[in-house]
Amino acid sequence: MKKFINDPQQFVPEMLKGIALANPDTLRYVPEYNLIHRADSPRPDKVTIIQGSGSGHEPAHVMTVGKGMLDGACPGDVFAAPPMDYVYATTKLLASPKGVLLLVNNYTGDRMAFDMAQEMSEADGVTVRTLFIDDDVSVKDSTYTVGRRGVAGNFFVMKAVGAAAEDGADLDELVRIGEKVNSVTRTMGIALTACTPPSKGSPLFDLADDEIEIGVGIHGEPGRERAKWSPANDLVEVLLDAIVPDLPFAPGDRVALMINGLGGTPISELYLLYGIAHEKLEARGITVGRNYVGEYCTSLDMAGASLTLVKLDDEIEALLAAPAEVAIRVF
Amino acid sequence: MKKFINDPQQFVPEMLKGIALANPDTLRYVPEYNLIHRADSPRPDKVTIIQGSGSGHEPAHVMTVGKGMLDGACPGDVFAAPPMDYVYATTKLLASPKGVLLLVNNYTGDRMAFDMAQEMSEADGVTVRTLFIDDDVSVKDSTYTVGRRGVAGNFFVMKAVGAAAEDGADLDELVRIGEKVNSVTRTMGIALTACTPPSKGSPLFDLADDEIEIGVGIHGEPGRERAKWSPANDLVEVLLDAIVPDLPFAPGDRVALMINGLGGTPISELYLLYGIAHEKLEARGITVGRNYVGEYCTSLDMAGASLTLVKLDDEIEALLAAPAEVAIRVF
Amino acid sequence: MSTSLDTTEFVVRSIAQTCVDNEKYFGDLDSVVGDGDFGYSLARGFEQVIAHWDEYDREDSGTFLLKIALVISSRIGGTSGPIWGTAFMRAGTALKGIDSVSGADVVAALRTSIEGIKKRGNSDVGDKTLLDALVPAIDALEASVLQGDSGGLSMQKLAAAARTAAEATSSLKALRGRASYSGDRSIGSPDAGAVAVAVLAEQLAEAWKS
Amino acid sequence: MSTSLDTTEFVVRSIAQTCVDNEKYFGDLDSVVGDGDFGYSLARGFEQVIAHWDEYDREDSGTFLLKIALVISSRIGGTSGPIWGTAFMRAGTALKGIDSVSGADVVAALRTSIEGIKKRGNSDVGDKTLLDALVPAIDALEASVLQGDSGGLSMQKLAAAARTAAEATSSLKALRGRASYSGDRSIGSPDAGAVAVAVLAEQLAEAWKS
Ligand SMILES: Nc1ncnc2c1ncn2[C@@H]1O[C@H](COP(=O)(O)OP(=O)(O)O)[C@@H](O)[C@H]1O
Ligand SMILES: Nc1ncnc2c1ncn2[C@@H]1O[C@H](COP(=O)(O)OP(=O)(O)O)[C@@H](O)[C@H]1O
């Protein structure tokens, strides 16, 4: 394993320290709970929004804390849901009188930690609501009883509730918006290579030189099938054939299209995929109203990409278009 | 080789098409010359800024075309300077009465193509000036007669002249600013893995499982030495020991610090490097006034990173802080 | 078989040390169809248990276990934090106030742990989780205690049952946790949590001898 | 030896086809201490030369070469575009207006190509570039022409000299182009451009026979 790290156990804290040092005016770091939070949070006039999940998915979620997005993120270690205490302490620390909204990607460990933290915070008098995000179409609800996974589509839920909260929406309204966005968001990903968690030091699974994993999870979980590599045109078709009928997205629909890199894929390839997906959607009569190309929810150094569609209406589009300020930026 | 591509020969055009489709309001694509340009360029009241270089360094430069940055970018194929005709045609197409500024990373092929294009454009009556960027300290001027390479530091030249041009600065003023920024910018990079050009289909060079290349070029050119992997703390020290004495940067200086990913390194590791570099600079008495963490100038899928320092003064800092709008964005 | 605070300490210490020693092995088990962090998560939590060993309130076995549960909840992430934290919490609650703990008390406490895990994980025997090793192991322990076996013999029966049951999870399809995403591909390898239970029980039985 | 338009066409066609056929080989040579795009760049340019073969103005050899130079300049990137474009441009200019080209005309034209490359590349013999094969090869051609050798024999002498000189670049340290960044590491492998010149000359000598 060759990575820019010192000690695998310090990988997450050292990354978090870097984020804090790079954003001294806007962010605060609480090492005890792996917590990155807005310097101006909690605010009495704004619902607090917190997201947890494991590390290794950066920029999600520690680098998307900021105005118009999250108030705080308290990740666990790489690919591990945060310990319940991190969520509990974060909720207490950032609690607003308008309440706290917890955003949770739908995984067993995350659900447990956030459920327990919600119970305990409520016992302390904090008003808490939880939103589960489950946009990954590669996992069939019927066969797998854990339910769908939350993957890159969580960006849209975060962005929409973040914008609404900034405008003063109350907790019920945020839950309504978040559930609505989640209900019209669908994602599927493809891995070209496995990722290497720092503490493991070797790739998490084996993919032969000509193999890919279709429907891969962002923790390297297997997807729908292991297949032979094929050209980008075909892979985009496979993704759209899984995603479009799932909602379904229909001719005449206006969508947001996201091509999300999984960590090891260069942005050149992501734009190539974007061009193909854009044209294939137009050919299906679906209009791309907003687009997102880059890294939003990664799996460490995995080469691969996911494609997300969100069905737009005026409300969602306005929330997505609202300004936001996060650590991830160009200038 | 597993990449998201169709045909290696169509890699660059298909990527460019994706960029254009993703930015219909702001960008235009001219397939004949691999040209991405601002929809509102040329403008009579603004010097036109053009950059070329090979492809494979995205977001440089096709994704940094936009308000406050480049007017156009006409890359060659992967790692190949553009054919002279691309530069000539682009210069003619985007020529402004205020003149054209060509930004060129200092490589043999690029210099030749831009020199020839400048000659030909001037013969056609266009006012053209050229700026060569050579920020890579890993190449010693004395021993290598081609001179230093232009690498990630070119972002700062682009940003500064882009901001000044937007404010109406004339060509002489832009040349002064660009030369000044280039003269206080220093970069060095480290490769953890080699990159794989699509048309080659295999890694460009061999690095053993425990080897790294210190001072690597953005086309995979060798650097100062091949070394054993060592922890991030040590690698940052190696980079600073090469960069800081080179200008030199001195205690009391205020700098911009950039940690640039080379394509295959996750942003988590880049922030980890940032935190280390920030603290080591402070320990040397150097203040980080602005910071940049992410991918600015890559080498396809190479795992690795470069560190850039720019010595700030009021003029440079104001130009770097000015707003800009490019294809690479989060929202 | 009767259990005092000393014995509780001995058991917890053995579990903690075994988790730290097997970090890599447990992680590798979890990377077959999981995400490879199981060993890391347990090790980070139990190394804290050991680091602060002398600081815990030792009023009685139950109180001690509740303190351990707190450390686990605050340091272990993933699915394992809530699952193991709940198990220790329930056992602690069950044993709190009991000075001299009987074999039957232990069995009863572990039964409440199992119920806690099932509730927390929305899971049951057969779902291919650590429950598939833990439940048969406690069944064996209960039978042994009822029979009046010595502590050492009870431990050996517990370990043997855990090992057999853990191996048997290979033929199951995962219905809970991250491994469930693998669907049929999860068949053919044992569950990481179940094997960990077997290893912990075997180490305990071994240590009990000396 | 005297050269007409037919012969010029034959030479250019052979060069173009050889560059297309050797795309991978030339690329691999460039990836030893370069960036691996040399074969790709030449192939993309010369396949255009072939694709539009019937369209070029064929007034005389010089005019024809100038058209080829234009295609090269517009399609080949990297260092090779300007270098090869300049070489064809200079040769075309030298031969323009000459209907029946003599061997001496050819040598003179190639000398101006070499001067053009040196000027464009700010380089000279000994810098470990294609000049290190090209210059000795043209020297050999000139000697052969002066001796009154047949065209076939001249070609063979040209090819032999190019090959020997190309191999000899292995011992040189690169002072120009991307390979120069490798410093001492460039010693031990031949220059990609020089080897390409040898391959082109050998193919030409071979084709001349038939
Ligand atoms: N719902 C559940 N109920 C009980 N145990 C579970 C459940 N899900 C997973 N487990 C156990 O947890 C182990 C994995 O733990 P861990 O690696 O911490 O989880 P993850 O990384 O999936 O969050 C599995 O091997 C299994 O024994
Ligand atoms: N300054 C120069 N003058 C003449 N020839 C050169 C010069 N630099 C490089 N070359 C030749 O060009 C070849 C490499 O061409 P190419 O791969 O297109 O260049 P690059 O990728 O470095 O821009 C070298 O093998 C060498 O023969």
Ligand SMILES: [Mg+2]
């Ligand atoms: Mg996990």
Ligand SMILES: [Mg+2]
């Ligand atoms: Mg090149």
Ligand SMILES: [Mg+2]
């Ligand atoms: Mg796990």
Ligand SMILES: [Mg+2]
């Ligand atoms: Mg090259």
